[in-house]
Amino acid sequence: MAQVNLRKVVKRFGEVEVVKGIDLAIADQEFVALVGPSGCGKSTTLRMIAGLEEISDGDIMIDGKVVTDFAPKDRDIAMVFQSYALYPHMTVRENMSFGLKQQRMAKSEIDTRVDEAARILNIEDLLTRKPKQLSGGQRQRVAMGRAIVRQPKVFLFDEPLSNLDAQLRVQMRTEIKRLRQKVRTTTVYVTHDQVEALTLADRIVVMNKGRIEQIGTPHELYHEPATRFVAGFIGSPAMNFIPAAIESRDGRLVLVLKNPDLVFDIPAERRARYAALAGRHDLLLGLRPEHFSAMTSPLPGHGEFQARIDITEPVGLETFVYFRLAETEICARLPPTAGAQEGKPLRLAADLNQMHVVDPATGLVV
């Protein structure tokens, strides 16, 4: 177990810079998820930590040692690939013992470790099979088993669940979480599935175009996104961004929306934060779908308005409701009992205690 540190890490493929100077400190035993849109450099970053990709600039340290010039085999890491990359000519047991054999570990010790890992992962019955004879989920387990038996300093996962069907993915996610309670090795986990990141990770690193947008706990990223990108990326359905202005009227700080014309009082505890923005007409109001509610009685800090519902999407426990506000399509997440009907008006309230304001000039959340 070990810390992992990235210092100003840059990766260029020819002229193209795909990772643009990343600083990242991962604590011992920490589980860090790298998320971001396709092509943002997640895999490349992970592969640089593994030593599979050369680093164009900067340094990587594992367990306090600079490993920048080390071959993968000398870094004491284990990696689970998206394709699993099981050795087709070896049985499950041979696949799992392969790494240990390279270390010239005693046969008895290898067997003990493999049996132990097989027990944890529930693949004891598969040890004599070849990868070809396994289902996708079983292969996935074997790939994890191959990593676990090594007892490496760091686990690296590159979208390990993305080749599984939806149901199995949810199941394996829970398994990984359970595994985590037994094996607390430092882990870097790449995924484009934010639910995986939110449920598994101690901290999440949101990447965009080769840079880190924000690093934080799932709670921080969800409730205090630093940039518009993070605000829009974390959470599903995504946060709504509504054109808005902030003005000072009669000593009150208000939020002004157009079409329909709405004026909301900004809640008292937010006033100090937004005071400097008074007079700006180019702002974006960020509101998550779950922060709308169907009006029953006026609530403090809520902005009420009348919406004409365009579309409803019942998904069982809740209903996604779409309507237009300030020339923007808005998604709200309401209980099925809220009485939303397509084509009909509905009184809604926006919880302004949860609002975010984005300054489009900087892309930062104020």
Added chain:
Amino acid sequence: MNAAKRRARRIRGIWTAIGAAAILLYSLGPLLWIFIASITPELKADFNQAWLSNRQVTYLPSEPTLANYGALFETVPFATYFRNSAIIATGNMVLTLVVASLGAYGFVRFKFFGRSSFLVAMLVAYTIPSVVLLVPLLVIFRAYGLNNTHLGMILAEATHSAPFVLLLMINYFSTLPRDLDEAAQVDGCSRLKVLWRIILPLSLPGLVAGGLLAFIMTWNNFLFAFLLTSTAEVKTLPVIMRQFALGEPAVWGVSAAGALVSTLPVALIFLLFQRMLMSGLAAGAVKG
């Protein structure tokens, strides 16, 4: 399926069988003829007119004999030639496989300066006729004392088979996912070990195909053997077969027996490995 259709299919099957039989007869006919010749006893060959054997053509000898096979090993150092062929063909096979595997792995998995030019060079090297290489090889070999040695012969043969098998192995290796290499590297392997423990075991059919082709090319090659060897200690089967045809014991029976015995190993190998050979040769085409 109705009766008419079934009959049409059966008729088509019969025609296919007839066609196949015709091709088989055409290709096995000469072999059969050689076999008959090899068990036909020599009439009193006129040793004064060495290569005008005075025997008559008979389709089935009235007194079949194995005497020609005996003569093969008694009157000529056939066993020595056989041994030489085996040493050189096997040596070339091993050398070719080592060079081709290492080279192909380099081409498939590494980017380096001049990679594509080297590849073209390999292709060109393969297409250069052996005759063109003869004089340079002779000069070089003389300088290093490699003329008329097994090692020299192996090196000479490899100039031809290594580029070919290299291309074959490049084709084969590039069907293997790169993830496997990387998984093995992370698991603690050096690049060479990845080649040895992962790539080569997975390329077995390709290796068998490449190895056999190298073996057979050498086993059958006359040119280098004829010009780069001078004593029986190094001469190979194709050379002695020519001597049979032109030379001192111009005895067709013995010659035919020799031809059959030298075909035997190749035929056996083919039979033994035919499945792997076919899948090895097809792999690149189908998968990649």
